[in-house]
Amino acid sequence: MLCKRIRRRQALPSARKDPSTLAVYERSSHRHPNTNALTLDVALIHFENVGLRYGMGPEILRDLTFDIPRRSFQFLTGPSGAGKTTLLRLLFMSLQPTRGLIRMFDRDLSQIPRAELPMLRRRVGIVFQDFRLLDHLTTYENVALPLRVRGKDEASYRTDVIELLKWVGLGERINVLPPVLSGGEKQRAAIARALMDRPEILLADEPTGNVDPPMARRLLNLFLELNRLGTAVVIATHDLGLMDQVDARRMILTEGRLDIYE
Amino acid sequence: MNDLNRLKNALKKSGSKPEKKTATPHSSSSGGRRTEMRVRPTGPILPPSNIQGNALMVVIAIMSFLACLTFGGVSMVRATASSWESQISREITIQIKPQDGLDMDAALKKARDLALTFVGTKQGTIMDDAATARLLEPWLGAGLDLKELPVPRLVIITIDEANPPDFAGMRDLLKAEVPQAFLDDHRTWVDRLVSMAHTTVLIGMSILILVFTAMILTVIFATRGALSGNRHIVEVLHFVGAESGFVASEFQKHFLKISLKGSAAGGALAALLFASASLWQSNSLATPQSDQATALFGTFTIDFFGYLGIVATMIVIALLTTLTARFTVMRTIDEIDLIRSDPGRSDGIPSS
Numbered sequence A: 001m002l003c004k005r006i007r008r009r010q011a012l013p014s015a016r017k018d019p020s021t022l023a024v025y026e027r028s029s030h031r032h033p034n035t036n037a038l039t040l041d042v043a044l045i046h047f048e049n050v051g052l053r054y055g056m057g058p059e060i061l062r063d064l065t066f067d068i069p070r071r072s073f074q075f076l077t078g079p080s081g082a083g084k085t086t087l088l089r090l091l092f093m094s095l096q097p098t099r100g101l102i103r104m105f106d107r108d109l110s111q112i113p114r115a116e117l118p119m120l121r122r123r124v125g126i127v128f129q130d131f132r133l134l135d136h137l138t139t140y141e142n143v144a145l146p147l148r149v150r151g152k153d154e155a156s157y158r159t160d161v162i163e164l165l166k167w168v169g170l171g172e173r174i175n176v177l178p179p180v181l182s183g184g185e186k187q188r189a190a191i192a193r194a195l196m197d198r199p200e201i202l203l204a205d206e207p208t209g210n211v212d213p214p215m216a217r218r219l220l221n222l223f224l225e226l227n228r229l230g231t232a233v234v235i236a237t238h239d240l241g242l243m244d245q246v247d248a249r250r251m252i253l254t255e256g257r258l259d260i261y262e
Numbered sequence B: 001m002n003d004l005n006r007l008k009n010a011l012k013k014s015g016s017k018p019e020k021k022t023a024t025p026h027s028s029s030s031g032g033r034r035t036e037m038r039v040r041p042t043g044p045i046l047p048p049s050n051i052q053g054n055a056l057m058v059v060i061a062i063m064s065f066l067a068c069l070t071f072g073g074v075s076m077v078r079a080t081a082s083s084w085e086s087q088i089s090r091e092i093t094i095q096i097k098p099q100d101g102l103d104m105d106a107a108l109k110k111a112r113d114l115a116l117t118f119v120g121t122k123q124g125t126i127m128d129d130a131a132t133a134r135l136l137e138p139w140l141g142a143g144l145d146l147k148e149l150p151v152p153r154l155v156i157i158t159i160d161e162a163n164p165p166d167f168a169g170m171r172d173l174l175k176a177e178v179p180q181a182f183l184d185d186h187r188t189w190v191d192r193l194v195s196m197a198h199t200t201v202l203i204g205m206s207i208l209i210l211v212f213t214a215m216i217l218t219v220i221f222a223t224r225g226a227l228s229g230n231r232h233i234v235e236v237l238h239f240v241g242a243e244s245g246f247v248a249s250e251f252q253k254h255f256l257k258i259s260l261k262g263s264a265a266g267g268a269l270a271a272l273l274f275a276s277a278s279l280w281q282s283n284s285l286a287t288p289q290s291d292q293a294t295a296l297f298g299t300f301t302i303d304f305f306g307y308l309g310i311v312a313t314m315i316v317i318a319l320l321t322t323l324t325a326r327f328t329v330m331r332t333i334d335e336i337d338l339i340r341s342d343p344g345r346s347d348g349i350p351s352s
C-alpha cells in the first residue's frame, strides 16, 4: 500500500506561515515549494476557524486554521491541558468541532455520513498517551487488531505483524500480554498497532512520554523514517529535547490558539 | 510485505544515523532472523468468560428449559385434544334407562331405528349384554347378570361427521317415542374438552411468549452490561477503525456461544425429562396410576416432532439471543459514538 501511494519527496509548505519566526523559514526554504502543480491535494487535513468547547466550559480550542500537508512532519506542543489531545481527537474524526470547518482527505467532514467515518479513520493511525492496549490479547494480537477489524485473514498478515514487531524491537515479546510489558514496550506496541495498516497520517500523543532519551530518539527516528516513506506525522509532545533533535514544523497551542512555526 | 521490507531497509539505512552509537537493547531489525515465530491461535476480542457471562448462561438454560417444557406440554395437550375430538364426535349414544314394564330389547331397537331415520346417521349398534357387561366389569366385577340389575343400555350410532344429523330433532322425537331414552351427542363433553385443551394451549403459548420476552429483556440488559463492562474494548476497536457492524458481530459471537451452551443445556434437560416420563409410563403401563395419568394427559410420549420442536426452540432461543445482542450493540454503539463525538456531552467519556 505504501508503495502505491504517490511519492513526492518534498513536503510542501503549509498554507499558514508565521512571519514572526525567522528561524523556521530557513527550514521551509530547503524544501522545494511546488505549490502550483499540487495545491489541490496538498492538504490531507484542513482546519478552518475550528473551535471546540466541552459542555458549557470555556473554549479549549479557538479559531484554529491550519493544514496538515501530505507527507509532512510536525510537532504539536503546548502546556499541559492546552488541548493537544483534544486536537488529535479532532484530527482522528473522533470528536466533532463545536464550530468551524474540517476537511479530511478533501472531503467536508460535516457532509460525511457517520457510517462512513470508520473507513476514513482507517487512513489515520493514532497512538495514545495511555496506549490503550487490550490486556487480554497478546502483543501480537494487539498489533494485528487493525487488520483484524478490517476483516483480513490471520494467515495473510501474520508475517507482516511479526516483522513490524521485530522492527520496533518487540520480537521477543510477541506472545506476552500487555500488563507484563514495560512502559516503553507498551509504547512501541501501541505505535506498531497504529502503523500496522500503513496509515496516510500518524497521530501520536506523547509517544516518548514513557521512555528514556535513547529510546525516545529511536522512536523519533522511526517516525522520521515513516515520514520519509510518505506518511504524514503529527507528534504531540512537550518534550523540548525531542523537538530540538529535528528541525520540523511546530504547532504550538497556547490558551486555545495555535501558532505555527515552519 | 514489500512495503515492510522497504520500511525496514529504510530504517537500516537510517540506523547509520547518530543514534546508532547509543546501542539500545532493542536492536531493531536485527538482521534477517527468519525463524517463524509461533503465536497462539487468535483469541476472541471479547474475553470469553466472566461471572456475568456464566450467570447469563444459567439464566438462558433455565429459560430454555421452561420454554421447552411448555412447548412439549402444549404439543402433548394438543395431540390428546385432537384425538378426543376425532374419536368422540364420530359417535353418539342413546342411553335407555330401565324401567318397570319396559321391554328393553324392543326399546333399544325402536330407538336405533328412529335414529337411523335421520339423514347423517350411518349405522346403529345395540350394545349387547356381553359388551355392556364388559363395560361395567371394572366397577361391578365379572360374571354379571344384567337381567337382575337396573343397568342402562346403550345404542351407539355412527354419524357422518361431514354431514351431522339434526340432534335436537332426534332428541325430541326420541323423547316422544321412547321416554326412557336419553340422547347423548357428547357435544358438551367434546366442547368442554376441546375448549379446555384450547385454553391450555393458549396458556402455554402465553407462557412461551412470556419466557421469550423475559429472555430478550435479560439479554438486552446483559448486552448493555457487557458493553459497559467492556467499554475500553469498544473504544480501542473504534480507534483502530472498526465499523459498528464489526463490533456488533464480535459481541454477537460472544452471546451466540453463551446462548448456545445455555439453551442446549436447558433443552437437553427438558428432553430428558420427557424421555424419562414416557419411559416410566411405558414401563408401568396398565398400572392404575399410569392409567389415570394416561387418561388425564394422554401419553407423555412426545413424538419425534416434539423433540424436533425442542431442538427448534433451542435454535430459536440462540437466534433470538444473538439478534437481540446484535441489535442492542448496534444501538448502544451508536449512542456511544454520538456521545463520544459530541463535545457538549462528553463528560463521562475518557478524553485521551
Ligand SMILES: Nc1ncnc2c1ncn2[C@@H]1O[C@H](COP(=O)(O)OP(=O)(O)OP(=O)(O)O)[C@@H](O)[C@H]1O
Pocket (backbone or CB within 6 Å): A054, A055, A060, A078, A079, A080, A081, A082, A083, A084, A085, A086, A087, A129, B346, B347, B348, B349, B350, B351, B352
Ligand atoms: N471529555 C472531556 N470533557 C470535558 N473536558 C475535557 C474533556 N477532555 C478534556 N477536557 C479538558 O480540555 C482541556 C484540554 O485537555 P487535553 O487532554 O486536550 O489537554 P492536553 O494538551 O492533551 O494535556 P496533556 O499535555 O496534559 O495531555 C483540559 O482542561 C481538560 O480538562
Ligand SMILES: [Mg+2]
Pocket (backbone or CB within 6 Å): A084, A085, A086, A129, A205, B352
Ligand atoms: Mg494529552
